Amino acid sequence: MRRVLLVTGASAGIGAATARLAATRDYDLVLNYNSDHAGAETVAEAARNAGARTLICQADVGDPDQITRMYHQIDAEFGRLDALVNNAGVVDRSARVTEFSHDRLRRMFDINVIGAMLVAKEAVLRMQAGGKGGAIVNISSAAARLGSAGQYVDYAASKAAIDTFTKGLSDELARENIRVNSVRPGLIETDIHAKGGEPGRAKRLAATVPMQRTGSADEVADAILYLLSDAASYVTGSILEVTGGR
Numbered sequence: 001m002r003r004v005l006l007v008t009g010a011s012a013g014i015g016a017a018t019a020r021l022a023a024t025r026d027y028d029l030v031l032n033y034n035s036d037h038a039g040a041e042t043v044a045e046a047a048r049n050a051g052a053r054t055l056i057c058q059a060d061v062g063d064p065d066q067i068t069r070m071y072h073q074i075d076a077e078f079g080r081l082d083a084l085v086n087n088a089g090v091v092d093r094s095a096r097v098t099e100f101s102h103d104r105l106r107r108m109f110d111i112n113v114i115g116a117m118l119v120a121k122e123a124v125l126r127m128q129a130g131g132k133g134g135a136i137v138n139i140s141s142a143a144a145r146l147g148s149a150g151q152y153v154d155y156a157a158s159k160a161a162i163d164t165f166t167k168g169l170s171d172e173l174a175r176e177n178i179r180v181n182s183v184r185p186g187l188i189e190t191d192i193h194a195k196g197g198e199p200g201r202a203k204r205l206a207a208t209v210p211m212q213r214t215g216s217a218d219e220v221a222d223a224i225l226y227l228l229s230d231a232a233s234y235v236t237g238s239i240l241e242v243t244g245g246r
């Protein structure tokens, strides 16, 4: 039987690559996005062509009411949820901590941390139903380890929160057949760098990577699909670095 997977932020980048790959691996898909409807439609079409049943859900994960509405749609369409990729995330313009505003910090933590926790909470409630279990992959960042000084320390701290959340949640759920892991991408070629005001950021920093190159969204998707799969049946509470060694 095909498993039902929710990917947040599935309209672009790593989320889109993950959804496309999952469709080829016997998952039906809930594709969440915030603003890029055309992007979500394109991914849905590719997923349907690969045999997946798809549901597109617009919801800003920084808004709890919109998360609730998304889960009502999921319940109505599928009546179950087996897997979650907690991927939606944002960066902001490069700035020093002394330049941060309260509004900037609220947005960063509402989307990257509180949103991810609430999305996971609702997923867990559905995985617990009937004791069937499931798997969650939270998308962190190498920034959690590097700190991102002078760029976005707030973003790095939000991703460190995701890693701690992964450890705690995985321990809470380890006896309930629900595995929780995180993936830490490094410098990956997606539009997130342009959204942070520096389209060439990944290329500029490629020389700092031991492998001397940036990574692709598809390479991150492969790691995510591994952690979701039964091949990772004894893996929980882990952080998988997909950074070319950086």
Ligand code: NAP
Pocket (backbone or CB within 6 Å): 008, 009, 010, 011, 012, 013, 014, 015, 032, 033, 034, 035, 036, 037, 059, 060, 061, 062, 087, 088, 089, 090, 111, 139, 140, 141, 142, 184, 185, 186, 187, 188, 189, 190, 191, 192, 193, 195, 202
């Ligand atoms: P991306 O290309 O900018 O895609 C981000 C996705 O998240 C889009 O689908 C976007 O949807 C969605 N999103 C943003 N805010 C949202 C919100 N409030 N509610 C729902 N969806 C929202 O970024 P990416 O590079 O693929 O990043 C995906 C994840 O990987 C993020 O958590 C990011 O922090 C992490 N990451 C990326 C890199 C990298 O180098 N690319 C490195 C480390 C970690 P809309 O466009 O529809 O709004």
